[in-house]
Amino acid sequence: MASVMSIEEAYRPHDGEPxxxxxxxxxxxxxxxxxxxxxxxxxxxxxxNLQAETENHPDLVDRASSESDxxxxxxxxxxxxxxxxxxxxxxxxxxxxxxxxxxxTGEPISLGRLEARPTATLSVEAQERHERRERVHxxx
Numbered sequence: 001m002a003s004v005m006s007i008e009e010a011y012r013p014h015d016g017e018p019x020x021x022x023x024x025x026x027x028x029x030x031x032x033x034x035x036x037x038x039x040x041x042x043x044x045x046x047x048x049n050l051q052a053e054t055e056n057h058p059d060l061v062d063r064a065s066s067e068s069d070x071x072x073x074x075x076x077x078x079x080x081x082x083x084x085x086x087x088x089x090x091x092x093x094x095x096x097x098x099x100x101x102x103x104x105t106g107e108p109i110s111l112g113r114l115e116a117r118p119t120a121t122l123s124v125e126a127q128e129r130h131e132r133r134e135r136v137h138x139x140x
Contacts (some may be wrong), residue, residue, distance in 0.1 A: 013111045020100040020108075029094050031118050036087045039080045086119040093121075102126050 013024045024077050093099035102110055106124040122130060 013115070015111060022137055023101065024111075025094055028099065028114060029091065029120055032087050032094075034091050035118070036084055039087075043077060043080065083119070089121075090119045106130075 011023065011027060013027055057116045078129070090099060100114060101107065102109055102123040105123060107123055109120055109123050113124055120127075
């Protein structure tokens with residue numbers, strides 16, 4: 001039998017309410033905490049798999065494949081470690097009241113952008129300017 005969602009679980013922030021109201025902040029905080037929990041749960045599984053995968057492969061192809069898989073898994077975990085740091089930064093911004101506002105302009109970041117990327121620190125426009133500057137400096 002399908003469970004019935006509560007009103008709070010079905011809540012999605014929308015433009016018709018005050019920006020970064022208590023309800024919106026609680027929504028994004030829970031979204032960030034859930035995301036962090038998922039990453040940590042996956043990481044624990046990876047550690048178990050890497051420990052179990054310590055067997056010696058007499059076949060060079062098997063060994064190379066296993067080492068390639070291990071390297072990929074470790075790179076993925078490193079990216080996720082950096083993501084956890086960004087999630088923690090976003091949670092701190094929720095606590096200090098700066099969450100949802102562009103670091104460059106101080107303007108609100110669109111709810112759609114925050115929904116898609118809850119760790120965003122720049123509005124779409126500021127992010128595009130930042131990326132253009134990076135391209136110009138990279139091409140120098």
